[in-house]
Amino acid sequence: MSQTEMELSGPGVAQRSRTVKKKLWGGLRQQWKLLGLFEIDQQHEFYGLTCMMKEGLSAAVQNTIDNPLPDELSDTDYKMEVTQIHKDFRMETFAGPVFASLRRSLGMTEKEYQHSLSSSGCYLQFISNSKSKADFFLTNDKRFFLKTQNKREVQFLLSNLRIYMEHLERYPHSLLVKFLGVHRIKIPHQRKKYFIVMQSVFYPDDRICARYDIKGCELSRWTEPAPEGSQVIVVLKDLNFEGQFITLDQQRAWLVRQVEIDTAFLQQLNVLDYSLLLAHQPLHQDERHQSLSFATLIMRTKKSVNAGSSPTHEGTPTVPGVVPEEDSTLLVSETDTGGLTECHIMEMHGASGREDAASHHGESSRFGADSAELREFQAQNRRLLPNFKNPLHVIDGPEHRYFVGIIDIFTVYGFKKKLEHLWKRLRYPGQSFSTVSPPAYCLRLCQWVQDHAK
Numbered sequence: 461m462s463q464t465e466m467e468l469s470g471p472g473v474a475q476r477s478r479t480v481k482k483k484l485w486g487g488l489r490q491q492w493k494l495l496g497l498f499e500i501d502q503q504h505e506f507y508g509l510t511c512m513m514k515e516g517l518s519a520a521v522q523n524t525i526d527n528p529l530p531d532e533l534s535d536t537d538y539k540m541e542v543t544q545i546h547k548d549f550r551m552e553t554f555a556g557p558v559f560a561s562l563r564r565s566l567g568m569t570e571k572e573y574q575h576s577l578s579s580s581g582c583y584l585q586f587i588s589n590s591k592s593k594a595d596f597f598l599t600n601d602k603r604f605f606l607k608t609q610n611k612r613e614v615q616f617l618l619s620n621l622r623i624y625m626e627h628l629e630r631y632p633h634s635l636l637v638k639f640l641g642v643h644r645i646k647i648p649h650q651r652k653k654y655f656i657v658m659q660s661v662f663y664p665d666d667r668i669c670a671r672y673d674i675k676g677c678e679l680s681r682w683t684e685p686a687p688e689g690s691q692v693i694v695v696l697k698d699l700n701f702e703g704q705f706i707t708l709d710q711q712r713a714w715l716v717r718q719v720e721i722d723t724a725f726l727q728q729l730n731v732l733d734y735s736l737l738l739a740h741q742p743l744h745q746d747e748r749h750q751s752l753s754f755a756t757l758i759m760r761t762k763k764s765v766n767a768g769s770s771p772t773h774e775g776t777p778t779v780p781g782v783v784p785e786e787d788s789t790l791l792v793s794e795t796d797t798g799g800l801t802e803c804h805i806m807e808m809h810g811a812s813g814r815e816d817a818a819s820h821h822g823e824s825s826r827f828g829a830d831s832a833e834l835r836e837f838q839a840q841n842r843r844l845l846p847n848f849k850n851p852l853h854v855i856d857g858p859e860h861r862y863f864v865g866i867i868d869i870f871t872v873y874g875f876k877k878k879l880e881h882l883w884k885r886l887r888y889p890g891q892s893f894s895t896v897s898p899p900a901y902c903l904r905l906c907q908w909v910q911d912h913a914k
Contacts (some may be wrong), residue, residue, distance in 0.1 A: 496693035497598070499582045509645075510583040510597060513606065513655070516551030516645060517579035519544050524560045525570045533558055538622055550642040554618055558625065559641045565628075566638060566659070567853075573640070576603050577657070588695055592868075602665055604640065605658045607870070611868040614642055620729060627725050633843050633852060635722050635736075637867045650666065661853045662866030668739040668863065671695045672735040676901075676908035679884075679893040684685070698908070706738070706864075706913040708857045714843050715855060719909045722866055723902040732901040733871040733894055736909070739863040748859060783869045873898050 500510050523542060530537065537557040544551050550895075563573055581600030588596060597606040609617075617624075619640065628634055641657040662668060673695050675681065681698035708715060719736070724735060845851040853865045871877070881895045896904070 481502040482695050496588075497584055497586050498891075500585050500597070501582055504585070506585060506595065506597070507582075507656060509647075509653070511647060512546070512549045512551075512595065512647065513597075514583070515546060516544065516549065517641070517657070518574055519546070520553045520556065520641070520643065521570055521574040521577065524556060524587075525574070529557055529560055529564070532623075532843050533561060538618075548647065550646040550867045552646070554614070554644070555621055555644040556641075558621060559639065562628070562638065563640055565632070568717060573604075576601055586693075598660065603660055603663050605660050606655055607658065607868070608655045610655055614644075614656070616872065617642060617656070623729075627722075631718070631721055633718065633845075635718055635853070635866050635868070636725075637865050638852070658867075659850070659853075661737045661850075661867065662863050663850045664855075665739075666725055667738045669741055670739065672697065672701050672738040674698055674701065674905070674908060675733070676736075676739055676893040677894050679888055679891050701738075701912065704912070705911075706740075706857070706862055707859065708855060708862070708913060711843070711855055711857070712913045713731065715913055716906075716909055718865075720906050723905055726869055727898045727902040729869070729871055730873050730898050731871055732873050732877065732896065732898050734869045734901075734905075735867050736905060737863070737865045737867055740860045741860055743856065743859060747856070747861075786881055 477695060500506050506613050520542070523544070537847070540555055540557060542553045542556055544553070560570065563570070577597045579600055583600065584602070586596040586598055586605075595608045599606075624636075627636070628638075638659040639656055640659060643657070644654045645650055646652045662671060671693070675698060683694060683697050683700060685696060685700065686692040686694045706712075706715070723734075772839040776782070796804070804824070846854050846856050848854050848861075850863070853863055855862045855864060877895055881897070884893045884895055892904070894901075
């Protein structure tokens, strides 16, 4: 029945038709909430939007491919806005060169990024138990998250983009989620939609057993687990993790310190309510307690960092990616390699290894031979990264592989949050809840990691 026919039949018929459709759609959404993750096919409400996103993102990345990045980022690059006009919509890309530079520093080519975002496979929608009103999409290969954001959150990210990039430059193994693009899509007669593209912390997710969203508090931090044997994806919370540990052995100290560094940065931004995402999967038998051959060590160490590089320059990437052959003798600490030191590397690699190591020391000397800054750099940026597709967010323990990342960094502790904090103190005396001051939030999450890592 057409709209005109319904109107001719009377308002009652039209109203009943709308009610039936609403109930059917409500039933579908209820089923989807139980599934967690599902394909956005042609019957889905977001099919048209995600098709436009794909087309717009493909064109935006092509623009980067066609216009090579500058040797050094400028103020103009951080403020750049590029609008591309398509048949049914417009797509705006913010600070394109900056995010392209970050993608490159992650060892990601623009072609592979473009392929993931615009492949023929449908996007996936993830319906979480988050209170956020945002919509969450995943690329078909589950490598990248797309999340709708409000204008205030996007402005907050863009206004702090430079110091975010500086933090990743200083700590290229940071656990902060990697933002890869910020866009706005304008469809005629609809409100503009802002969205961001992020690297998925849980990639690849083939054998992940459990996923957790940790805030370090207790109030409303329990989620009913999925039935045993179910394929339902449920993100669990703090109370679900009680009695368990992140068992890392030698890499525990690295994780604890990196969480302290990243949360201190977020405290400077005056934000709270961020989450530590955590997942785990059992290691295969042949991955457990493996003895590292020298060839394997060099391959994995090459994924570490070069002290003299910067993600904002054309040179060597500072985080996993292509590292020149001459950097293959990067310092590796005893804790990372089970006793393999710089001396062992040089002995096995011969005279050229000594020369390369000496060159590396020359580069590092700008920190000062015994400076606290140099020791900090070595401690945080010499982690032996796993030979894995998502090495920055992956830490291997003796028995399990852990996926770790810090997400949702847009909630500023302003007047509204301060009022919410006061109200919760009265409403829930003696209980720990999410809305506390940024210093308290930072300290509490660090303490949670201290208590649950061994």
